[in-house]
Amino acid sequence: MGEMIIEGGRPLLGCARIQGSKNAALPMMAAAILHEGEVALHNCPRIADVFSMERILQSLGAETCWEDHTLRISCRNLRGYEIDREDAASMRSSVMLMGSLLGRQGRVRIAHPGGCTIGARPIDLHLGVFRAMGAVVEEQGEMLEARTGGELFGTRICFPISSVGATENGILAAVKARGTTLLENCALEPEITHLCHFLQAMGAEIGGIGTRKLRIRGVRILRDVRFAVPPDRIVAGTYLYAAAATRGKVTLSDAPVEEISSILRVYEKMGGQWEYNGGKLIADASGVERMVKYTRTQCYPGFPTDMQSVLMAVLLTIPGKGRIREEIFEDRLKTAGELKKLGGQIHTAGRDAWITGGEPLTGARVEARDLRGGAALAVAALAASGTTVIGNAGFVERGYEAIDADLTALGGRIRRIP
Numbered sequence: 001m002g003e004m005i006i007e008g009g010r011p012l013l014g015c016a017r018i019q020g021s022k023n024a025a026l027p028m029m030a031a032a033i034l035h036e037g038e039v040a041l042h043n044c045p046r047i048a049d050v051f052s053m054e055r056i057l058q059s060l061g062a063e064t065c066w067e068d069h070t071l072r073i074s075c076r077n078l079r080g081y082e083i084d085r086e087d088a089a090s091m092r093s094s095v096m097l098m099g100s101l102l103g104r105q106g107r108v109r110i111a112h113p114g115g116c117t118i119g120a121r122p123i124d125l126h127l128g129v130f131r132a133m134g135a136v137v138e139e140q141g142e143m144l145e146a147r148t149g150g151e152l153f154g155t156r157i158c159f160p161i162s163s164v165g166a167t168e169n170g171i172l173a174a175v176k177a178r179g180t181t182l183l184e185n186c187a188l189e190p191e192i193t194h195l196c197h198f199l200q201a202m203g204a205e206i207g208g209i210g211t212r213k214l215r216i217r218g219v220r221i222l223r224d225v226r227f228a229v230p231p232d233r234i235v236a237g238t239y240l241y242a243a244a245a246t247r248g249k250v251t252l253s254d255a256p257v258e259e260i261s262s263i264l265r266v267y268e269k270m271g272g273q274w275e276y277n278g279g280k281l282i283a284d285a286s287g288v289e290r291m292v293k294y295t296r297t298q299c300y301p302g303f304p305t306d307m308q309s310v311l312m313a314v315l316l317t318i319p320g321k322g323r324i325r326e327e328i329f330e331d332r333l334k335t336a337g338e339l340k341k342l343g344g345q346i347h348t349a350g351r352d353a354w355i356t357g358g359e360p361l362t363g364a365r366v367e368a369r370d371l372r373g374g375a376a377l378a379v380a381a382l383a384a385s386g387t388t389v390i391g392n393a394g395f396v397e398r399g400y401e402a403i404d405a406d407l408t409a410l411g412g413r414i415r416r417i418p
């Protein structure tokens with residue numbers, strides 16, 4: 001998986017452009033299956049998870065090609081319904097293929113999906129959607145098989161808890177189902193809105209976009225589409241917080257400021273300043289000095305769980321005591337153990353992390369254990385004196401297209417060794 005070597009201890013100063021969103025691109029790629037034609041995704045991030053999804057689509061008979069950051073997918077000759085066990089296990093978003101394969105082929109066989117090890121990550125809500133829409137779902141060990149009697153049927157589904165993936169799978173299953181599907185208590189994450197707009201551009205009939213209640217009227221045929229993947233809010237948040245950790249000044253073009261208001265609010269509490277001008281987020285973090293006493297992760301529009309470990313890295317640089325509570329994924333505080341190797345004072349118990357900031361951070365050898373945790377280690381390493389070597393750096397590339405090049409453009413000293 002390779003290593004990232006970072007020489008830290010200086011403020012970030014520079015400009016970077018924010019890449020297309022991983023969590024928006026992946027369900028759009030899954031949605032391509034629903035259409036017997038071509039979709040073109042512009043601004044598609046060239047990251048490991050997108051390549052994994054591309055490989056799975058190809059294995060099902062899709063044709064794909066890249067031109068720079070445009071990914072073209074044609075599912076005209078799609079034939080398969082079975083996803084290779086290793087491919088499914090390599091990426092959580094493989095579960096998204098269930099909704100679209102059921103919608104297109106009426107059948108899917110897949111291993112329980114993988115992804116970052118940040119908690120149990122059940123998929124009961126996803127399977128509940130398919131069952132409610134008339135599919136038979138069988139679980140044999142780690143294999144899942146779902147079948148329709150020809151098509152899915154629209155119905156009313158009220159999610160007991162808010163789930164991004166289950167909402168997206170419900171949408172994908174409903175687009176070509178017979179009749180109307182009502183999805184209630186949907187998650188509000190922006191990637192769901194982006195998926196709906198993408199599907200609308202393909203001819204899907206979706207009402208209530210951006211609310212907790214979606215109404216989807218099934219259609220028979222979709223059309224070719226070109227669509228630009230919106231920028232990645234978590235990448236924007238990561239680079240903003242890298243500036244905060246190093247007291248830098250950075251300009252981030254294409255940062256989706258409306259989608260990162262909770263991240264900006266916490267940044268302001270630390271003493272960070274920012275303005276949005278001409279499509280650019282201009283952040284001055286030289287005044288970051290106030291510990292944020294308490295932050296808890298929440299569903300959108302609350303503070304995102306994907307930024308939790310990155311926030312932990314920043315708080316280590318600010319004198320005082322702070323607490324972070326992880327409400328979404330029960331096993332997502334383990335980056336604390338690696339941050340401690342850099343000198344971070346963190347105590348964790350259950351879903352809480354208590355941080356004593358302001359102690360000096362010093363470079364050391366650490367291991368990335370998941371995607372966002374790996375990015376958090378890079379942020380801490382930029383703030384630490386001396387050299388940090390981050391092992392398993394490949395984890396970070398699942399979601400960041402060129403974190404080394406971007407942080408270098410922002411004035412960091414960072415090298416990637418394969």
Ligand code: UD1
Pocket residue numbers: 023026092093119120121122123124125126127161162163164165166187189191304305306328329
């Ligand atoms: C998505 C994001 C991930 C982000 C997360 C929360 C993608 C590819 N991934 O993950 O980056 O961290 O949203 O914002 O978009 N749950 C169940 N049963 C289910 C499904 C979920 O109990 O069937 C629980 C989960 O364990 C978790 C909570 O619901 O506690 C929210 O998870 P969910 O929103 O589904 O996250 P993902 O879609 O997996």
